[in-house]
Amino acid sequence: MTDDTLRRTPLYALHLELGGKMVPFAGYEMPVQYPAGILKEHLHTREKAGLFDVSHMGQGFLSGDVNALERVTPADVAGLKDGMQRYGLLLTPEGTIKDDFMFSRLAGEADLYLVVNAGGKEADFAYIDAALKGAAKVTPRFDRALLALQGPAAEAVLARHAPGVADLTFMKVIRATVAGAPAIVSRTGYTGEDGFEISVAGADAEKVARALLGAPEVLPIGLGARDSLRLEAGLCLYGHDIDDTVDPAEAALLWSIGKRRREAKDFPGAEKTLGGVAARKLVGIRPEGRAPAREGAEIVKDGRIIGKVTSGGFGPSLNAPVAMGYVETAFAADGTAVELMVRGRPLPAAVGKLPFVPHNYRR
């Protein structure tokens, strides 16, 4: 099936050449897997390195009074040091989560470099512009490509094409030259592994991707393994684990609120978010046995529905099913026994600590 309205990233032809199985995702035709398959791609990323095309995500630069971004995020923007990247939540006026995003202050540059999720990138940037009322403005750069190189071998591979990147630690960001192409390189990712995200001009994307794929340690990785990797790492997927019906407290994302912001309570919904005990909480869930519980499965305790699975599948590194979901706060403690309704039958499970697989960041 083809859909004429779907967009393609600059790496579309390369995905086809590599045997990628293309599916519609967030308005783009993206590879869900390559011939190796999701299990192998997942395990390979944790063992060596995987290259992901995440060019569908929304890149842009915020210029002007960039600290005004604090009007729509509870993150500490003003306190972000040169050369650092940070995770932030974009909040609705009510204080629920409109999106999550990364923002970077490149050394010696006045603009903030932003990366938002693919699904709402136009709306996000329009929302930021409207909320900042001219104090600062986003210039979308949807023409740029974004590659993620993730896994324990990522540093060694990238350093062959971009000397200097080995000095970066987690959440640092620099401008660098990768395989001859000007790039923004940050030591971040969405797999729980050490790794990098590499932003380059669309026209340079294929050259950079081919250089990295040329390393014997690197396999191309599709969206399927990206999802299982991030789920094992306990990382939220917007539109599933977080959306505009939940606030940062419910989503267990209070850590993303800067200390200064918490004290000043100067972000949308601050009173409610910081005010007390959230009615429900996002938790990790480990089903017993091998049957995965999928998104939407009801979470039951003593015959009563206490929540719903928001992400669920199979964790290849754990060789076991894993899930995330919201439960009433009284049942959010680690080890709480619950049941998941799968095909009409209760499946025993336990609330478990996130991440399921320890993060392997280079601190």
Place this chain on the structure above:
Amino acid sequence: MSETRYTDQHEWIRLDGDEATVGITRYAAESLGDVVFVELPAAGKAIAAGGEAAVVESVKAASDIYAPASGTVSASNAALEAAPAKVNEDPEGEGWFFKLKGVNRDEFAGLMDAAAYKTFVDGL
């Protein structure tokens, strides 16, 4: 002598004497991707043609497996519990799902043979 037929839902059924073995085709296994869990029917369960008989879960999604013809489950492939990857490795052999007794022969005869199934898949 055994005889194999195929459904448009990509199940195969191999009739051998009075017992039939059911599984999913290589085409189905490849479309699903890595199988991580298979839920199989209990022996003694009567299933009508087209009825939900089993569930196969890949990393990404769950898919129902339907009975190609009516019959009563006589066995299921317990080896798949520990080794669901057999469905990908050998879908039309060791990766079988369950066996049926008392198979409705008319329904069986109405299914596609190997040549017809190949034509069907080629047209997808």
